[in-house]
Amino acid sequence: MNNLLNAENNGTALIILEKTAYPAWLEQQDKRCQNWLENTQYKGDGLALIPNNQGKLSQALFVVTDAHDYFACGDLIKQLPQGQYLLQAQAEHVTAISFGWLVGAYQYDRYITDKSDKTLASLAINNAEIVASAIKFAQATALTRDLVNTPAADMMPVDIAQATLELAETFNGAVTQIIGDELLVHNYPTIHAVGRASINTPRLIDLTWGDKSHPQVTLIGKGVCFDSGGLDMKPAAGMRNMKKDMGGAAHVLGLAQLIMAHNLPIYLRVLIPAVENAVSSNALRPGDVVTTRKGLSVEIHNTDAEGRLVLCDALAEAENDEPELIIDFATLTGAMRVALGTEIAGFFSNNDQIAAEITSAGSKISDPVWRMPLHKPYDDLFQSTIADMTNCPTQPFGGAITAALYLQRFVEKTDWVHFDVMAFNVRHLPGRPLGGEAFGIRAVFDYLQARFK
Template sequence: MNNLLNAQNGGTPLIIIEKSAYQAWLENQTEQSQTWLSNTQFSGKGLALIPNNQGELSQVLFVVTDASDFFACGDLIKQLPQGQYLLQAEPEHIEPISFGWLVGAYQFDRYISNKSTKQLASLAINNVDIVENAIKFAQATTLTRDLVNTPAADMMPVDIAQAALELAEKFNGNVKQIIGDELLVQNYPTIHAVGRASIHTPRLVDLTWGDSKNPQVTLVGKGVCFDSGGLDMKPAAGMRNMKKDMGGAAHVLGLAQLIMAHNLPINLRVLIPAVENAVSSNALRPGDVVTTRKGLTVEIHNTDAEGRLVLCDALAEAENDEPELIIDFATLTGAMRVALGTELPGFFSTNDEVAAGITLAGSKISDPVWRMPLYSPYDNMFDSTIADMTNCPTQPFGGAITAALYLQRFVEKTDWVHFDVMAFNVRHLSGRPLGGEAFGIRAVFDYLAARFN
């Protein structure tokens, strides 16, 4: 990304202003520039390429509604002719412009034979710190997107483990794995139960980094690499994009990269239960009863409610360390998408101060999140006549809340945040192409940085 954004001080001027400032800016331009913009019927919004007397590109103008929006300039890098541009903008707008510029360059072309050879433009910003920071955030976003976009055939539990190993190697962390039947030996029965039907062996990936003397933060990510629904099989339409069901794992790895790249003074642990929810003769059945790591017995009402099963063992393990904070990310329920749509991630928290801090952090950097209620009167919907609880209620209402309430039973003492995210763009937006997307990781990182730095 260094070739797309640098800290040099030269290039064709790229002026980025807000629409409210356009008229004042125009009045201070040369008569030639004013005439050019008038004759090209520039409306005071969007992109204008302004030539000099020789017809060569003299400067570029880009007018946006809100230049503090981190995605306002997300498509600009692909609209400009090749070359280097020197940013001219208000100081408070430089950081969001830099981030939008880089994430707008993203393209997942791993499986495209005839890759584009077009050279993208580069942007010069006379601020080394902003450049380096924007690159770190864009790299974390790219990692998350790439992991989600990769087809399940190339993103099974072993591949998620490999991504964690590569991160650990880059930042001097450590990774341990508990694989296959060893999950039973070491008491992770629900992870094993969900993943045992697949030829792709289930595993718990455990990444650690940082000084053990620092406050511990544990991230947990749902790593269901493909979700057929199990014996309660999904219809074809519901299965089509289930490669993204490991989006929680992708999010915690992206967030972990941000934490490590910025060297936050925390003791980081990342737990990823990685499985494929497949169909086979030994698949988990509706009506089976499994015993969780915590000791609670769970009657399986629906095998397609498997994410909470793999997460509950990992959350129980996460609390053993008594960390300062546990945060999990999961593509857990369609109900959350019904409630908030695909572009606003919902989250639950047992701590009001933490929830407010994450929400405020996200609102400042165009990474909005929305707190949902842990409405305890719904808890008795998990009642079972033969076990301690079921894995999901028999009625469909409030599905995101009930899924969170299930998970809450496995985190009793520690402050906890649970994100239920889409992990996927279903429409193109500025700087956000169709496909895998990172939701909430920048908000959480900024909260953590403010709290622990």
């Protein structure tokens, strides 16, 4: 990735303009350039390759609607001929262009046999700080995408643990794990209950990094490596992309990489309950009652509402440290996708100021997030006749809200943010190919960076 974006001052000119600036730019060009653009019927939108008098490429022009959009130039790296280009753009657009350039190069090709040479263009920017930052953000995005894109056969709890160990080794962090029946010994009963039916042993992965004297931020990621639905089994169509149900884990690892790569002055803890929701003779059953780490008993109404079960034990553990902030990411509900579609990250929070600041951060960097309500009257929908609560209501309405309310019962005194994300692109957009995607991690990082300077 480093050779695709360089802190240099040489290369073929690449001019990136907004549409509103194109007419003035065109007037300033020589007659040869103007004639070329006119005769090639260039309309001031997209890419134009402009030759010199010898027919060789003299400059490339790329015109976009909004150059502040971090994905506006997301397909450009694959459209340009090979070679190095020197960016010419307004200073306020360079950061967005750099990020879009790099994420546009992403391709998940682990299982593709033909890896023939696909050399891409490189971009020179005369600003080493912007280059270094863009590479860090693109690497974190790629990590999240890679983890989500990997099929479940190669991304089970042990594989998430390995990815966490590699991240810790890179940034001098530490990792511990509680595995299998040890989860019962250490009082993580809901993580164990969801994962016990799989031959892929459930575990709680615990990464720590930084100076303990700094403010603590704890990240929690849902790591359901494959979700069959359990005994309340999903139909085939609903199961097809359930390799992505560990997308919450992928998101917190990508966010952790951003935090550590920027050496943010916080003490970071990352908790990942990693399981496979499988079917076997000892699978969790509808109607079973499980007593959580917090001590609340939960009647299982539906085994396909398993994500909140693995998260609730991790949330209860996270509060033990009394951190400044707990943030969880999860591919939790289809209801959130119905509400917001697949391209906006919905979130909930018990702190209005934090919610507003994360939303504001995301709007500035093309990482849109939208706060949803923790509507407390819906708490009544969890009533059980034989336990403290059920794991989900019997009625289907407001599913993202009720899932968040379930989780909130396990966070009593700490500022908390819960992201319910798609983790997957269902259509190609500039810089965003089909498959795994990171939603909200840049917005959250910018908020954390502003708060913990």
